[in-house]
Amino acid sequence: MPDKPDRPDTAIDRRTICRIGLGGVCWSALPPVLAWSQTDPASMPPQKDDVLVKVDDAASKPLTLADIPGGAQYVSAWPMAPDGKIVRGGTRLNTLLLIRVDPKTLTGATQADSADGVIAYSGLCPHAGCDLTTWIPEESRLSCDCHSSEFDVRASGKVLDGPSSRPLPHLALKLSGDRLVVAKPFSAAIRFDE
Amino acid sequence: MKTLALAVTLLLTSWWVSAQQPAAPVMAPLPDILESYREVTTARLKKPEPENWLQIRGTYNGWGYSPLEQITAKNVKQLQVAWVFSTGAGSAHEAAPLVNNGVMYVSAPGNQVIAIDAKTGVQLWRYRREIPAGAIVMHPVSRGVALFGDKVYFASNAAVLVALDAKTGKEVWTATVEDNKQGYYLSGAPVVADGKVMVGVSGGEWGIRGFVAAYDVETGREAWRAFTIPGPGEPGHETWPAGDEWKTGGGPTWVSGNYDPETNLLYWGVGNGGPWMGDLRPGDNLYISSTIAIDAATGKIVGHFQYDPNESFDWDEVSPPLLIDYQRNGKTISGLVNVARDGYMFFLERTKGPIRFVSANPYVLQTAFKGIDPKTGRVEYDPEHKPTVGKTVEFCPMWVGAKNWQPAAFNPKTRLIYIPTSANLCSAMTGTKPDYLPGKTYTGGRNVLSIAPGADHIGETAAWNVDTGKKAWSYDFANSTNWGGVLATASGLVFSGGTADRMFRALDAATGQLLWQAPTNSGVMGQPSTFAIDGKQYVAVMSGWGGDARGVQAQLNRLRPGQFPEVPDGGAIWVFTLP
Numbered sequence: 001m002p003d004k005p006d007r008p009d010t011a012i013d014r015r016t017i018c019r020i021g022l023g024g025v026c027w028s029a030l031p032p033v034l035a036w037s038q039t040d041p042a043s044m045p046p047q048k049d050d051v052l053v054k055v056d057d058a059a060s061k062p063l064t065l066a067d068i069p070g071g072a073q074y075v076s077a078w079p080m081a082p083d084g085k086i087v088r089g090g091t092r093l094n095t096l097l098l099i100r101v102d103p104k105t106l107t108g109a110t111q112a113d114s115a116d117g118v119i120a121y122s123g124l125c126p127h128a129g130c131d132l133t134t135w136i137p138e139e140s141r142l143s144c145d146c147h148s149s150e151f152d153v154r155a156s157g158k159v160l161d162g163p164s165s166r167p168l169p170h171l172a173l174k175l176s177g178d179r180l181v182v183a184k185p186f187s188a189a190i191r192f193d194e
Numbered sequence: 195m196k197t198l199a200l201a202v203t204l205l206l207t208s209w210w211v212s213a214q215q216p217a218a219p220v221m222a223p224l225p226d227i228l229e230s231y232r233e234v235t236t237a238r239l240k241k242p243e244p245e246n247w248l249q250i251r252g253t254y255n256g257w258g259y260s261p262l263e264q265i266t267a268k269n270v271k272q273l274q275v276a277w278v279f280s281t282g283a284g285s286a287h288e289a290a291p292l293v294n295n296g297v298m299y300v301s302a303p304g305n306q307v308i309a310i311d312a313k314t315g316v317q318l319w320r321y322r323r324e325i326p327a328g329a330i331v332m333h334p335v336s337r338g339v340a341l342f343g344d345k346v347y348f349a350s351n352a353a354v355l356v357a358l359d360a361k362t363g364k365e366v367w368t369a370t371v372e373d374n375k376q377g378y379y380l381s382g383a384p385v386v387a388d389g390k391v392m393v394g395v396s397g398g399e400w401g402i403r404g405f406v407a408a409y410d411v412e413t414g415r416e417a418w419r420a421f422t423i424p425g426p427g428e429p430g431h432e433t434w435p436a437g438d439e440w441k442t443g444g445g446p447t448w449v450s451g452n453y454d455p456e457t458n459l460l461y462w463g464v465g466n467g468g469p470w471m472g473d474l475r476p477g478d479n480l481y482i483s484s485t486i487a488i489d490a491a492t493g494k495i496v497g498h499f500q501y502d503p504n505e506s507f508d509w510d511e512v513s514p515p516l517l518i519d520y521q522r523n524g525k526t527i528s529g530l531v532n533v534a535r536d537g538y539m540f541f542l543e544r545t546k547g548p549i550r551f552v553s554a555n556p557y558v559l560q561t562a563f564k565g566i567d568p569k570t571g572r573v574e575y576d577p578e579h580k581p582t583v584g585k586t587v588e589f590c591p592m593w594v595g596a597k598n599w600q601p602a603a604f605n606p607k608t609r610l611i612y613i614p615t616s617a618n619l620c621s622a623m624t625g626t627k628p629d630y631l632p633g634k635t636y637t638g639g640r641n642v643l644s645i646a647p648g649a650d651h652i653g654e655t656a657a658w659n660v661d662t663g664k665k666a667w668s669y670d671f672a673n674s675t676n677w678g679g680v681l682a683t684a685s686g687l688v689f690s691g692g693t694a695d696r697m698f699r700a701l702d703a704a705t706g707q708l709l710w711q712a713p714t715n716s717g718v719m720g721q722p723s724t725f726a727i728d729g730k731q732y733v734a735v736m737s738g739w740g741g742d743a744r745g746v747q748a749q750l751n752r753l754r755p756g757q758f759p760e761v762p763d764g765g766a767i768w769v770f771t772l773p
Contacts, residue, residue, distance in 0.1 A: 131635035147745030
């Protein structure tokens with residue numbers, strides 16, 4: 001596995017890396033821009049056996065159970081091809097949120113599709129495509145700042161409030177050793193009501 | 195015989211060869227109404243004929259007022275549908291149908307512009323521009339197009355300005371306004387003035403640095419770019435922290451500005467700060483939540499008035515002030531009247547440069563301000579009601595404002611300004627500190643809606659006198675918000691929709707009495723316009739519910755289950771006329 005897989009420009013840019021100061025690493029080491037395309041491997045939807053990497057990890061280290069802390073924290077991630085060569089951050093449609101809860105509290109499809117309590121949800125609200133950034137663990141809610149759609153994390157992303165007409169899609173995970181690996185495609189197409 | 199065979203062979207060969215050639219495209223003749231298209235000139239934009247509606251608000255002053263008088267308080271009950279045209283799209287339909295000598299030009303969600311025979315409702319041409327998969331378009335709407343010369347200007351969602359041939363709908367030029375992957379997108383109508391086409395940007399929830407950009411009307415070459423957040427060394431930069439906050443500070447410009455041809459100044463509204471919580475960017479943060487005066491010749495910002503210093507409520511003050519000369523203390527003020535999202539109505543004075551404060555008063559319940567300095571107009575916040583990181587704070591009006599972007603209208607005969615408002619809604623906002631990542635939402639606040647204690651209604655169409663600053667009347671909606679732009683006519687009518695009951699209605703301009711209403715397919719979020727063809731007056735409006743209106747409706751339905759049902763989706767253009 002190469003040390004530095006291809007990461008398209010939409011994953012994160014030079015300014016960000018420098019700004020948030022990841023050990024002084026800047027984006028200059030990264031490859032040129034890749035176009036958005038469904039045939040471009042960086043823009044393909046998550047594939048079975050893909051691993052997951054943090055969006056702001058320039059080293060693109062595959063995530064393990066231990067990397068998902070649980071509680072009030074969540075991890076923003078991209079899928080990455082199993083050979084480690086391509087981070088699928090070429091389209092924001094692949095944005096993932098990894099949340100860890102007690103597996104015994106999960107219901108429905110989320111229970112079967114989690115990996116020891118780690119659930120991978122689409123990071124984009126199905127209403128208007130905003131990034132979901134507010135996680136309220138005590139209420140099991142993922143909330144969208146833009147129009148206040150709220151989703152039940154423990155119950156397959158069921159709509160709890162707000163304008164979204166559809167549940168939040170999730171991605172089935174499995175464990176390969178301690179690595180988090182994609183088991184199945186998204187539970188529903190990533191598209192928006194608006 | 196051999197000669198005959200040779201001739202037949204040559205003939206067949208010739209036919210075969212010609213059959214293999216690609217057929218020349220068959221050009222359908224232009225309909226007469228387009229063949230005789232009348233170019234839009236500067237003189238016509240400055241003084242449009244009463245029968246035409248050449249800009250989204252009719253005129254540069256933003257009044258939304260028509261001198262047409264055929265449809266009156268006496269006959270408006272007879273209004274009937276002339277035609278309806280389905281756009282084939284969902285989401286909020288917010289454009290104003292423009293009409294130039296019988297041709298209607300209207301934009302719609304789905305990144306489309308449609309030209310229609312305004313008398314018959316027959317489509318003349320339709321332009322669609324594909325939106326790339328994964329494009330950042332939080333509100334995939336369009337608030338209208340602009341007309342000039344023989345062109346139609348359209349701000350397409352994925353941050354590309356398009357000039358179309360008004361006769362054919364074919365692209366003449368395109369200009370990439372900014373990088374959509376960084377969160378910039380377009381939703382406002384362009385404005386044409388001083389030989390340029392101006393456009394503002396959306397993206398205040400994505401960590402952009404807002405601007406208004408101007409392009410040559412003929413070539414699409416960029417003429418200037420006025421940033422709403424001053425860079426280092428520019429006046430106003432000192433109102434930002436010393437770090438990089440100004441680079442991602444928001445200040446979008448997603449509603450068209452109004453324009454004063456006498457001074458060549460554009461008055462453009464600037465939206466919320468980014469991220470939402472003001473304590474993350476200490477300082478006034480010019481020019482967020484302001485009106486800026488931009489010299490159309492140079493792009494230089496020559497004046498400003500900031501409504502909400504260090505804005506922390508998601509209060510985009512993008513709706514531009516109306517250019518109205520009003521009376522104060524026996525004098526006529528060359529004025530600007532802004533019905534702000536923050537719940538106050540601001541009376542300002544326009545000059546050749548600076549914008550001066552005159553007075554301000556709340557037009558709805560407002561709990562965030564302790565008061566306003568009577569000399570400078572600077573607001574004093576109540577710290578108990580100003581959101582910050584790590585706290586839940588209640589304030590009225592709600593985060594999407596007492597009046598969102600939807601324009602008010604002004605009738606110079608009644609001296610009344612007509613305001614669509616969701617007057618009695620409040621918010622509990624919990625502030626958080628988001629991380630900035632390019633192309634990702636950069637907000638940091640969760641809003642929970644509430645209805646103001648003791649309120650007997652939610653929305654209003656309200657009329658205020660610009661000379662006295664007093665409320666004249668209010669038409670209240672007990673169980674609905676109001677998201678409808680307003681049209682005023684010289685015949686004493688006020689047209690608007692905006693409510694969840696799908697109605698489009700006419701009120702008496704002097705009294706607010708309901709004179710006529712008709713249900714449409716969805717909720718009316720468009721800006722009505724009126725025009726005349728062959729001496730007959732028509733009123734047009736787009737129906738189509740979505741965006742913030744859908745979000746607030748869903749929260750209301752949680753507060754009072756069953757009273758705020760989902761509003762049907764899908765858009766259409768409705769045109770009404772007398773029998």
